[in-house]
Amino acid sequence: MALTPKQQNKIVRLITDNNLDIDYSENTEWSNFCKTVNLSDVLVLKVYNLESAQAVIKKIYELNQQKNPEDRITCRVAAGGKDEEDYRSSELLETDNEKYNKSFSLTDLVSADIVINLVLANDVDAIQQVDATTVKIIPGPQIKAFDEILDRTFKLATQNPPSLINRVTPFGLAAVGGHGTDMRNGGYADNIKSITFLLMDGKLKKIDRTTNPEDFDTIVSAHLGLFGIVVEMELECKPAEKLECVQTAMSLPEFIDAVKTGKLPRKEYPMFSVYYAPTYEHDLTNTEIKNIKVMEYRSVPLNSEDRNIDVLARQMEQDLEVEIEEGLKVTDILALFPQLVPAYMKYVVTRFAIGRGQVISVGPAPDIYHYQVSYPWDINDFDCLFPVSDNFQEMIDSFIKVAKETQKAKDKGEAPVTFGAYARVFLNKDYPFSIAPGTHHNKKRFTCGFDVVSSPGAVGFEAFRDKMVHYFIRKFKAKLHWGKYVPLDKGIDYEEMYGDDLIKYRKVVKNWHIQNKLDIRRSPFLTEFPCKVLGLDEYIPAARFQKVQIFSMASSSSETIIDRVAALAKFMSWIEGQEIQDAHTQNLWRRVQDVHDKETNQAYYRTIERLEDYGEIGNRMIDMMSRLKEGQENYWNPYWMNSGTKLKNIIAEFEALPPTVLLDEVLNDKESNLYKAVNQPRISALTFLGAFGINRTKSVQMVEENTFADDSDDDIGYPY
Structure with missing residues (x-):
């Protein structure tokens, strides 16, 4: 560990002697929501105001200047750290806030000696309106709470929609080039009009398209936290509207035919999302099983009457799904008995996640759009983003590939996918230089984010994921979601994947440090993972902490x-x-x-x-x-x-x-x-x-009660 006890003590003394508004946990353990990254012996700081953040970051940089560059202390910001008092101060209190108060990043971007939770204000106070179409936000709310406050307090919504997952933060979503679903708009970072970084020397640096006209989009479209800690963003907004959502259950053959004949996506519904639950029952020819859910959205006037929206009932239903998975240990059962997966997918998953027929809902955009409110804790995941033609053939090919490969897996006694595959379509902004996975240099107008989710121990998943990821990269020139799955040991050539974009990005990162008179070799934000994946090998710090991956097969003891x-x-x-x-x-x-x-x-x-x-x-x-x-x-x-x-x-x-x-x-x-x-x-x-x-x-008790030894003094008699 680069952070020595003596240095840790200096940071703690800084906090206590100066009454900094920081809670700290020394030599502790930290994990993200899904426990795909587990850190031990780390210092976790929960920082509650900007001045305290500046003081502690400056101290870390001072300590790093006293060390060899490869032995520098590293730190990263991760979502989480809020307590119930932070939520109670919001007028929009939701349930299960503490349960989902974690980092949703599944990759090693969050691994460091020091993990910082940044909560600079409660949800309401974190947001200020700048002008008719601009708001300023500092770290605090999760994405749905942010959207709700925009909608109810300011009658606004971000121009480019957020992710459907409601528990990520605006800052984390922008950092990794995350996206929602809207064929008229791009990724979430496209909302950013200005961004303020807390630099490693404790100073603040605000940039916009005026101050940095040549590299603004390169930086903000997916900054990955390498330029500093983002402490403020100004976001472009539009007037709030309600959303109409049409959910349609259909079979995979019906869905493929609807897309090929131009019936889907419908132009009047520019927000388009698809969920597919493989049943391993010859899905490509089986029209009886409804295992596809198509979700189409469009804006409707703010005074439209709500229709078919019951947020509480929806949450109860999703809680039941999670309860089934966790309470019954379905994940373990399916890992041990893959032959049960087809029946489970056909009955449980299609029943709860797909439904039957068609349902049309109208309501406030945050409630309609962020429909998923409960989540399983443990998942396997990969998310590939690739350009799609106007006929969406690449998206269709992706679903066909999943159906074929899961069917092959069943024939081998495997069941790699236990949750499903998701496709979301948004605008390909095609920035001149960007490592945002949603931007692609070609004439195709749209990008498809194709996400496959399964459970830990799902039989055959690792081989399935390897095959599918290489298929997407080879056939569609796909890029991998920075917050989902970016492996370093699977033979993926990220230099080839990003080409000149990555060369430009490295140059911008280095120039940033030169322009701000910072020593990049001692940057606490430049941790092992981004150094390796981005080709910044000369700055790789010494390895020091233990990371535990939990996606191994279930125990066979x-x-x-x-x-x-x-x-x-x-x-x-x-x-x-x-x-x-x-x-x-x-x-x-x-x-x-x-x-x-x-x-x-x-x-x-x-x-x-x-x-x-x-x-x-x-x-x-x-x-x-x-x-x-x-x-x-x-x-x-x-x-x-x-x-x-x-x-x-x-x-x-x-x-x-x-x-x-x-x-x-x-x-x-x-x-x-x-x-x-x-x-x-x-x-x-x-x-x-x-x-x-x-x-x-040998007893007067019933077998269903607790077992115990015979109270008599006789030797064991082996009663039947």
Whole structure:
């Protein structure tokens, strides 16, 4: 770690001695929202006013001037850090603010020795109107809160729309060249009329198209935080309007035909977004399954009557989706049992995320546009941006490619995509020089952002992602979203991807430091990741912190194997409890039941095979398990009630033991989990079996209650 304890102490002393408005956490852990970047032993600073930010950044630069350049301290700004007091000061309090108060950047751009959360004002006070079509904003609100305040307080909206995700910040979205969906407008940074950077020496530098006519667009279209910390932006706005949204569910063949025949996108709906949920059921020819949701938007007068908009109901529905995914551990189940993915996608995903038929909604633009309000915590993702022709053939080819590759994956026993693929179309601004992934040097008017999202451990995802990313780059000259997925170990040539744009960008970065009399070699903002990906190798700092990627396959330990059996049972119970019991529901339940039965049998025979190596004591265990197996198969007989549950628990505890365990010692240890499982009761003394039931189950408690060892002094008797 470049930040030594002595230097960290100097920064903390600066904060405490000068009463800076900064909260700090020393030697702590930090992670982004999806936990794709996890940092340990870092200093996290929550900065609440500009003067405090200037003081601490200046101090970091002073410390860096006392070190070798490669040993410099690094720092990056990341979204997050707000507490409920910050939200309560806003008139537009939303629910779950703290839950989603994290950095939504999935790449290593946020990795550093010091992570700074910048909250310079509450949501309302962070925004000021400059003139009829311009507002000034400082770090504070997330994007939807910002849009709501613009809409309700100032009757304005940004000229270029934001991302559909409501929890990113305006500053973060602009920094990575993020975008929304609007074929009349470009990326979010195109709103910027002026931008103010906090330089590494603590000074402020404001630029606009007058001060920097040649390189303004090069800098602001995707500055990546390399020029300083952005502490203020002036944004171009337009009068507020309501939005009409038409959501249409259709099959993939229907969607392809609608685009090819010119029925979609409709010119009168310039804001266009598509979601596709692969079902692995020959989607390219299957017209029965509605697994495409087309969302078309257009502006309507501000006095239009609201229609079909229930923000609370929508949030409750999305919360349910997340609850299903997290509470039932669906991610783990699908990672372990990819054969369940087709039924899950067909029933759960298409039901909740796609819907049926067509729905037309009208309402305030922030509520209509930012329709997604709840999110799963753990995802795999990649987002490729490429130019599209007026007939949108490139977008169609992309969906076809996903359908073909997921079908091939199923044939190999894999299921790489568990959420879906998204396409959003916006204007290709084609700046002379820019590393914004949405700008492309050709005559095609539009850019398509094509985003594929899946869950950690999804079987085959890594190979699928590699293949798809290289396909997009090779066929469409795609660029990768700076905030989603920008790998350094996949053989991607970023010099070739950006060409002269990257050469110009490097020159602008270097000139910026020269013009402002700053030593680029000691820049805390120039961290390892941007140095490597942008070809600034001479400035790469020494590696020092641990990063943990969580997108590995789910564990295959014996304990996890049994846990997944219980998870499958819980999943079946959830399906049985659904109000809608249709063919899809029944098919999903049967599919889960089949996998559950197979997994249970496999675990049983694995255990029997291991017990055969333990001689007489193993044979006694096998005999007991055989009796319980008989009882499991005769579940209708009251005498055998709960045999299956007890058998499952015995197998679970046995498989959790290390291979070299001394079985006789474990079975005579009343505190061991296996002893407790073996002596677990099956039948209550209150049943008609009376004392006989007590003797056979060694307890008067029911099996569904907590297990415990027999209270008697007798040696273990291996009750059935």
